[in-house]
Amino acid sequence: METSGEHQAQVQAQVLDAELVRAQYTPATTYLNTASSGLLPARAGDAMRAAIADMTEGRSPDSLFADVEEARAAFARIAGVPVSRVATGGSVAVYSGLIAASLPAGAEVLTAEGDFSSTVNPFHVRGDLKVRAVPLDALPDAVRPGTALVAVSAVQSADGRVADVPALRAATRTHGARLYVDVSQASGWYPVAAHAADADYLASVAFKWLTCPRGAVFFVGPRDPEVFDALTPVFGGWVSGENPWDSCYGPVTEPARSARRFDETQSLVAYTGARQSLALIEELGPEAIHAHDLALADRFRAGLARLGHEPVPSPGSPIVSVPELGSRQADLQRAGIEVSNRAGNLRASFHLYNTPADVDLLLDALSA
Incomplete structure (x- = not known):
């Protein structure tokens, strides 16, 4: 039987190291488009510049x-x-x-x-x-x-x-x-x-x-x-x-x-x-990334429900696709929010360098 101490250790192990993330990823936009392409960490860019x-x-x-x-x-x-x-x-x-x-x-x-x-x-x-x-x-x-x-x-x-x-x-x-x-x-x-x-x-x-x-x-x-x-x-x-x-x-x-x-x-x-x-x-740990990404996606889904929008059902996924909102992609991009337009659907994807504030910014933009 799992003890409370063991459960607490597992919860702590799934918490993303936010300080390490901030040191490695410095997006200039509200980047919610990892399903298209992820952001490079600083250490990868440094290594590639040295190689070149x-x-x-x-x-x-x-x-x-x-x-x-x-x-x-x-x-x-x-x-x-x-x-x-x-x-x-x-x-x-x-x-x-x-x-x-x-x-x-x-x-x-x-x-x-x-x-x-x-x-x-x-x-x-x-x-x-x-x-x-x-x-x-x-x-x-x-x-x-x-x-x-x-x-x-x-x-x-x-x-x-x-x-x-x-x-x-x-x-x-x-x-x-x-x-x-x-x-x-x-x-x-x-x-x-x-x-x-x-x-x-x-x-x-x-x-x-x-x-x-x-x-x-x-x-x-x-x-x-x-x-x-x-x-x-x-x-x-x-x-x-x-x-x-x-x-x-x-x-x-x-x-x-x-x-x-x-x-x-x-x-x-x-x-x-x-x-x-x-x-x-x-x-960072795939388990911690998994928990972080899904929490952000669920936050977005809950916000969409409050706004009266119903995304394509994709439980357990950090990718959220919203029918009939794909036309908003260009306006969102001009506002510094990177998402995708896929077949008329607005696709947002949440990853380790995203925060709850990023989710709320997108929701605020969609409610405008």
Whole structure:
């Protein structure tokens, strides 16, 4: 039985270190648009400027390759997987394409209606796959005998709805299908380790909730050796070799024995920043970030109710999408409040550098 002291310790552990946040993030606007792109922490910007200075002065780039490996290891810890399962690249679409290339002609791929293009488009362009889209809530029940793969974003970009990944895992196991989860809108605030445990494949950009630079992307390869071996590293170059510096010329004769075989040639400066950003996410703690972000989103939802607005239902998500208010985005931007207009909906997204005052400022602007 949990004692009161243990409960108090858990509550304290979930409190975000506001002083550390203020030292690292200095937005010039009321920035409520992390679902589009996160803010860089100061330490990431400093590291990238130093790397660029080294490049302009002709210093060795060896430390930049070390940054890739440190970032890979940090993401592995955040995702709760061995580092040997993590590949690095520059685009989720490439990893969707990697999975699509592994499927036999005629295979059925099940997706959610309106999911993000990078997650689903590579399955469509194959031309010889049967791609079927259903509403997000209907996805688990739509898995059937003959479904080869379910591909879905853990959190929907357009409106913040959260997929029922455990139900999808149960359904795919029942019917012998595989599960591909894009956690681009989840990594950094959601306990991604739960998704990694349920998914056969997992991919994520890092420039949103992980507050990394654009250009850093992570892919978690399958735990099952048979499924792992079924992925052909069709996008692999020299960095995908077991010994990259021995794989610079001609075909790569010895692919890496780990998920590095699925590496793309990295944008090194992006990973220099990502190393610093991911270290900060670990330092702040995903659990504390999760609690902080959801509290702000719930505050916004409560305020919307008082104003007579009803957002798209997205419980447990820091993304709140409000129908018919998308036209307010331009006026809000002129007032120094950054949000998005998505299909006519006003989309606000709340993250670790936001405060209750930011939420109230947006609500005041919407009530004007």
